[in-house]
Amino acid sequence: MMFSSKVLFGEAEFSVLDLDGAKALDENLMAYSFTEEGEIFLFGLKHSYKAYKGTINKEKLDKIFRFPDAALIIKPEEDGTFTHSYVSPTVDRRVISRGCRPTPHCPCIGCRIVDMWYTKAPGHMTPAVDVSEARVSPDGELVLPIFEGEEIISKLLMRDPSVRHAFSPNIFDSPLEQMFYELAFLDLHKYPQHPVGKYRLDFAIPDKRIAIELDGHEYHKTKYQRTHDAKRDRWLYGQGWTVLRFTGTEIHQNLDRCLDEICKLVGIERVSRSQQ
Structure with a gap:
């Protein structure tokens, strides 16, 4: 929407974004600044929607743009089984389970991580793996993000004795x-x-x-x-x-x-x- 948005002054149209002044921040990341007209546009939005009571709020935006601490990657194999891999800042991508079959209460460590919940406070349970945010990679692998609890899972997979008994x-x-x-x-x-x-x-x-x-x-x-x-x-x-x-x-x-x-x-x- 921002790329196509225009500000009208009489019969003249002005872009909201400075499309010619793009800057490359990374290999796959570009930054576009707002034009002076775009800043006026933003100022108008702020005043027009300051009483906005819709469903889009900071909490939802934070959730959309959050970055996972780790990921569980599930690869389907030709024999109908699944291979689980795990990657995090402290654990290079590694296979943690082979030969998994889609059965209820599978005991493999990959499925146990998917079923894992943790609590920050009494009565407040949160799944370690956010299944609702699952994505499929170009290679056909299912990528399940882990936003919290990465440290505990990584310690478990590295055989840290301080957390093994809890599982x-x-x-x-x-x-x-x-x-x-x-x-x-x-x-x-x-x-x-x-x-x-x-x-x-x-x-x-x-x-x-x-x-x-x-x-x-x-x-x-x-x-x-x-x-x-x-x-x-x-x-x-x-x-x-x-x-x-x-x-x-x-x-x-x-x-x-x-x-x-x-x-x-x-x-x-x-x-x-x-x-x-």
Whole structure:
């Protein structure tokens, strides 16, 4: 509108903007100053609309022109899955999740960030990702802006121990399970304490029918528990599940080997390995 606006003096027309005096501020940014007639035009607008009660206000203009602190980028893959990437001032663009499928309550870290809310004051909840401001890039990627909470998310993805526990559900039977959940959150889309039949699995990857069981040092060394585990494993095998068992010693001493074994069976590339 400003580019085409004119001020009339008699039969003469004067542009509101100085179209010949444009200045390049950046590669894709030009600045145009107002002409003297344009300044008169602005002065008239100020007086004509000083009692304006419409819907356009400073708050809405600030929202329109705000710049995101970070972004979550979702790329559709040929196999029907999605790859999530994240970029912020402190985190170079990096893949944080592969093989995501559009299922309710997906446990991958990308979907968990989309579902994340934070509060500044009691009763005032704000989504970390503004889905309403999503845009599609020329490459067909969905770009979701993050306007607040970037510092917490970036710390989480950089494995800062000060925030990791806040993203862990409080449903674990043992510290070993919680530790495994927190250390493997980038690589595996795992559901903790997943019910199958009359049993509850330590972790499950349901779409692959993979059960992950962690055997602690004390509880699983009894004859009763070993018999119970064997009975459950036979039932799961009969239902088409693959059961992977790891001891606490294996998790503590060689977590990478455990994750490599699981990811190979699932058929996915380790995200944390590719970031090293």
